[in-house]
Amino acid sequence: QAQLVESGGGLVQAGGSVRLSCAASGLPFSRYAMGWFRQAPGKEREFVVVISWSGGTIYYGDSMRGRITISRDNANNTVYLQIYSLKPEDTAVYYCAADRSGRAAPGLSYNYWGQGTQVTVSS
Numbered sequence: 001q002a003q004l005v006e007s008g009g010g011l012v013q014a015g016g017s018v019r020l021s022c023a024a025s026g027l028p029f030s031r032y033a034m035g036w037f038r039q040a041p042g043k044e045r046e047f048v049v050v051i052s053w054s055g056g057t058i059y060y061g062d063s064m065r066g067r068i069t070i071s072r073d074n075a076n077n078t079v080y081l082q083i084y085s086l087k088p089e090d091t092a093v094y095y096c097a098a099d100r101s102g103r104a105a106p107g108l109s110y111n112y113w114g115q116g117t118q119v120t121v122s123s
Contacts, residue, residue: 001026002024002025002026002027002098002111002112003024003025003026003112003114004022004023004024004096004097004098004112004113004114004115005022005023005024005025005114005115006020006021006022006094006095006096006114006115006116006117007020007021007022007023007117008020008021008117009093009094009117009118009119009120010118010119010120011120011121011122012086012119012120012121012122013086013121013122014086014087014088014121014122014123015085015086016086016121017082017083017084017085017086018082018083018086018119019080019081019082019083020036020080020081020082020083020094020096020117020119021078021079021080022034022036022078022079022080022081022096022114023076023077023078024077024078024079024098024112025077027098027112029074029077029098030053030074030077031053031100031102032053032098032099032100032102032111033050033051033052033053033098033099033100033101033102033103033104033105033108034050034051034070034072034079034096034097034098034099035047035048035049035050035051035096035097035098035099035108035110036048036049036050036070036079036081036094036095036096036097037094037095037096037097038090038092038093038094038095038119039092039093039095039116040089040091040092041091041092043092045095046061046063046092047061047106048060048061048063048064048068048081048094049061049064049068049070049081050070050099050104050105050108051070051071051072051079051104052102052103052104053074053102053103055071055072055074057103057104058070058104059104059105059106064083064090067083067084067085068081068082068083068084069081069082069084070082079096081094081096083119086119086121087121088121088122088123089121090119090121091119091120091121092118092119093116093117093118093119094116094117094118094119095113095114095115095116096113096114097110097111097112097113097114098110098111098112098113099111
């Protein structure tokens with residue numbers, strides 16, 4: 001059974017950075033595109049970024065472009081999201097998701113989702 005487990009969230013001061021991890025198991029990780037989403041209180045889930053199976057292609061959403069780095073380690077079935085210059089409005093639950101197409105593209109259906117990790121940014 002496929003499982004995605006996010007970690008690395010917590011309370012961070014504005015202007016700081018955080019590195020989120022998503023560990024995958026039960027799926028051929030290296031074949032899947034991996035995406036990150038976030039959902040702030042009272043708001044809809046928002047696409048952040050997706051990385052292709054090889055890591056060679058990245059597609060960014062508009063909201064955090066320029067303040068994030070996504071990377072993956074296929075040997076260890078893990079994808080990372082580094083967020084810089086955090087703002088209070090970045091407070092959200094951050095989710096990773098896996099898409100079997102392997103492509104980094106908009107509009108993917110995403111086959112598996114993690115439970116999320118909370119990032120809270122204090123001003």
